[in-house]
Amino acid sequence: MYYVGIDYHLEIAVVCITNEHGKEWKLVELPATPEGMDVLINIMKGKKYRVLGEAFTFSIDLHNYLIGRGITSDLVRPTDLVAITKCNKKTDKHDSRTIAWYLRLMDKGEIDLTPSLILRDEQRVFRDLCRLREDVADNLSVISQRMRSHMRINSEYLPVEIFGDRPDLGTKRVQQFVITEFGDDFTLQELLRQQAFYVERGKAIEKELEKCQYDTKAVELLMTIPGIGKLSAMELMSMIVDIKRFPDADSMRSYFGMAPRVRDSGETIHHGRITKQGDPMMRKILERAVSSHMRWCKESKISKMYNSVKTRSAGGVAMMAAANKLLDIIHSVLVNQRPFYS
Numbered sequence: 001m002y003y004v005g006i007d008y009h010l011e012i013a014v015v016c017i018t019n020e021h022g023k024e025w026k027l028v029e030l031p032a033t034p035e036g037m038d039v040l041i042n043i044m045k046g047k048k049y050r051v052l053g054e055a056f057t058f059s060i061d062l063h064n065y066l067i068g069r070g071i072t073s074d075l076v077r078p079t080d081l082v083a084i085t086k087c088n089k090k091t092d093k094h095d096s097r098t099i100a101w102y103l104r105l106m107d108k109g110e111i112d113l114t115p116s117l118i119l120r121d122e123q124r125v126f127r128d129l130c131r132l133r134e135d136v137a138d139n140l141s142v143i144s145q146r147m148r149s150h151m152r153i154n155s156e157y158l159p160v161e162i163f164g165d166r167p168d169l170g171t172k173r174v175q176q177f178v179i180t181e182f183g184d185d186f187t188l189q190e191l192l193r194q195q196a197f198y199v200e201r202g203k204a205i206e207k208e209l210e211k212c213q214y215d216t217k218a219v220e221l222l223m224t225i226p227g228i229g230k231l232s233a234m235e236l237m238s239m240i241v242d243i244k245r246f247p248d249a250d251s252m253r254s255y256f257g258m259a260p261r262v263r264d265s266g267e268t269i270h271h272g273r274i275t276k277q278g279d280p281m282m283r284k285i286l287e288r289a290v291s292s293h294m295r296w297c298k299e300s301k302i303s304k305m306y307n308s309v310k311t312r313s314a315g316g317v318a319m320m321a322a323a324n325k326l327l328d329i330i331h332s333v334l335v336n337q338r339p340f341y342s
Contacts, residue, residue, distance in 0.1 A: 005100030008059035016096035227293025
């Protein structure tokens with residue numbers, strides 16, 4: 001068995017090849033193109049080997065090319081390769097040697113190194129659309145906050161007896177009132193136009209999402225959890241992809257950066273802040289779902305967790321504790337394939 005460590009770059013790929021005993025066999029520099037990977041394949045012709053590289057934007061296409069050619073190839077997060085990220089000696093050759101060293105130890109079971117999930121084409125399209133939809137939601141939230149602030153500063157009030165204490169500025173009824181009553185306020189009208197633009201973009205993205213292939217059964221199960229609507233459920237599944245990837249809720253928590261940092265010194269174990277190593281979009285979706293859940297289920301386990309932690313910690317800590325409780329429920333619902341019952 002040969003172990004191929006590749007340090008991918010934008011234009012070049014530095015390749016180190018070691019044998020099963022860890023002895024370096026070849027060290028070459030190739031173009032970071034499919035043609036360059038063909039050269040590697042020709043070098044390794046007739047040999048049994050595996051390939052490992054760091055997961056970067058410009059390594060994924062070459063990784064997929066190797067997979068398509070039937071080569072066993074994996075990518076790992078750069079943060080998992082501690083010997084590289086914390087090393088003072090940063091050269092391409094050194095990094096490729098270290099990656100090959102990691103691959104050999106991983107193959108022999110001497111270290112636990114989890115390869116990154118590289119999405120298939122349809123999975124990548126689905127996640128990209130979900131990410132675009134999340135961006136639209138963020139923009140609409142910012143515009144809504146700016147509108148409320150602007151109206152308050154300029155004493156432009158909505159009648160409480162008609163719209164209530166905190167009206168939704170996105171409804172046509174409110175928008176028509178704002179256009180009629182405050183039509184001479186250019187800034188407010190411009191914010192309304194921006195809001196209308198993002199609303200239409202959101203609808204267009206949602207139509208594209210409906211065309212995508214996704215786990216409809218999983219989405220339906222997640223929708224049984226109060227606070228999770230169809231869009232949120234779809235976004236969650238774009239992050240999770242396959243619940244079988246996570247043997248338990250703790251592995252899911254760790255993957256998405258929601259587990260606390262642990263420092264173990266002697267008999268003392270200190271739990272710090274969450275690692276935040278995973279995709280921040282997952283945490284954002286969960287926090288939004290928690291906020292929605294607590295509005296409707298004030299006596300649920302999630303709400304009680306939030307209120308309990310908030311009495312002794314900051315709001316952000318309480319929110320993350322509640323999000324972790326929601327993550328436990330999500331994992332249970334998907335693994336057991338049963339709807340949520342409060």
